[in-house]
Amino acid sequence: MQSGNLQGAQERVNPVFLTAKTAICLMARASIADTAEIVRCLGLEDNQPLQSMADSDTILGNALVVEAKYRTMCRLIENCGYRTCVDLPCGYTPKALHLTQKGFRFVGLDLPIVVQEMEPIIRSLAANPERVSFCGVDATNYESLAAALQNIDEPLCITTEGMIMYFTENEVETVIANVRNLLEVHGGCWITPDPEFKLQFILTFRSVFGENSLAKLATTGNVATKQSNVANLSNSFIVDARTGSLKAAQNLLAKHGLKAERINLAEHMPELSVYRQLTSKQILQFKEAMRNCHYWIITLDEMRKPQTIQRQNPFEMNHKLANGILRIKLRGRVDSISAPKILLAWEAEKIAGVIDGVEIDCAELDYISSAGIRVLSDMQKNCGRGVAFFNVNSSVAEILSQNGFK
Ligand SMILES: C[S@@+](CC[C@H](N)C(=O)[O-])C[C@H]1O[C@@H](n2cnc3c(N)ncnc32)[C@H](O)[C@@H]1O
Structure with a gap:
């Protein structure tokens, strides 16, 4: 790259x-x-x-x-x-x-x-x-x-x-x-x-x-x-x-x-x-x-309740294009740091073959920021069958639905 x-x-x-x-x-x-x-x-x-x-x-x-x-x-x-x-x-x-x-x-x-x-x-x-x-x-x-x-x-x-x-x-x-x-x-x-x-x-x-x-x-x-x-x-x-x-x-x-x-x-x-x-x-x-x-x-605030800091998984991505479907597995956070890597992978796969649809496995996905949403919107706009999400946890589901994804 x-x-x-x-x-x-x-x-x-x-x-x-x-x-x-x-x-x-x-x-x-x-x-x-x-x-x-x-x-x-x-x-x-x-x-x-x-x-x-x-x-x-x-x-x-x-x-x-x-x-x-x-x-x-x-x-x-x-x-x-x-x-x-x-x-x-x-x-x-x-x-x-x-x-x-x-x-x-x-x-x-x-x-x-x-x-x-x-x-x-x-x-x-x-x-x-x-x-x-x-x-x-x-x-x-x-x-x-x-x-x-x-x-x-x-x-x-x-x-x-x-x-x-x-x-x-x-x-x-x-x-x-x-x-x-x-x-x-x-x-x-x-x-x-x-x-x-x-x-x-x-x-x-x-x-x-x-x-x-x-x-x-x-x-x-x-x-x-x-x-x-x-x-x-x-x-x-x-x-x-x-x-x-x-x-x-x-x-x-x-x-x-x-x-x-x-x-x-x-x-x-x-x-x-x-x-x-x-x-x-x-x-x-x-x-x-x-x-x-x-x-x-x-x-x-001195009166605050104690809170434990929740650590998140490091970002990882696997992807494979087969029979017109790009299958992506995401782990950790999709934000301004990781989203450019997803964008580059998506653009490289588009050059390599025809993409009819994208399927994203979100089982280990913790978070998506606006930067990630921009990349997902780009995918959604540029493939006929759009993007489908699987195994989505409730907080990621909320972010996706707030941004018009099903
Ligand atoms: C209006 S500029 C202000 C920069 C600087 N503080 C100043 O007063 O000129 C907004 C800044 O926020 C940064 N920024 C926006 N979103 C961010 C994020 N999620 N994490 C870190 N920086 C971010 C931008 O890169 C940009 O440098």
Whole structure:
């Protein structure tokens, strides 16, 4: 198997990594240190990811949100009391450079396709590369997270910026359970702006662009959903901006033995470089609006019930094409890490012979994420008799039926 093929398959099963390219181009617009160099190393000097954001005001509004998040998150990490930052997802930001200069240890976790590209860039720019490590993971895959952190024996400051909104209900529950397990093993805290990200966008755009904000917000939402190929940017952990109710998100945390302290953005946000592109009235209105937005510092609830960490089977796949039927046996998890292998096997079998139908034995299959669903949908669309599943356990059956499979 050529690595070029694997990279192409990684891109297709989970295109959400493209949103991180948009983010780094926006950070460069906000003149955040080292971002211009990272953009150059990524070959994005033409700002291609920003081209679908129709006008310069939409880009400015997005740069304002991104800079406020980046600088405030860095400040919260610096003040959290822990010295190891686990950035999940790390994307292409310069956080590793910023934090290691301040003596922190930095662990960058993201989908393999991001880490493969980002690690050499950061290593080439870091003054203290020995403080940095990267690992390809899938946040829904606990084994991948545990393996990435197995040599760390200090409490963690886990940071999640710009990821939770891309998850389905099932995925967000899995990720929250995984973070709880990491906190049980290592101690520390989880800091994230994600639950109130919609509020942050709406309040930012409204305070700066007034009546014209709606169309610019709509463009922003469309770019993110198109790049990530997700149906909508919502799940129970994302606060509904219309009602502002925190209940669903707080209940979800409580269910997993976690609790949140909400940190007022206006009180913790440093001065921003993007202000140079705003009028003083816009800056005042923006700062005022951020009083209604909060980032969450999440910790283990002392009253939580003990829970055992359930380990899952490692991924395995066997497949054979005979008489027009492709028979596949899957074991473990089908997620962003394993789905590219299934996609490549499916494409190789399609070249080798005619496939009328696919039969999948799920007896040892534990889980399917959206990345896996994309591959199964591709099979379903591209063979006459579709995909049939056998020996499916109840949790996999639920995921399949939620995605329109029988
Ligand atoms: C909008 S970007 C944010 C990146 C970075 N935190 C930032 O602020 O620029 C979303 C990131 O989430 C990552 N991501 C999405 N789903 C993931 C998953 N299941 N596991 C790990 N990373 C994931 C993507 O690869 C991408 O880097």
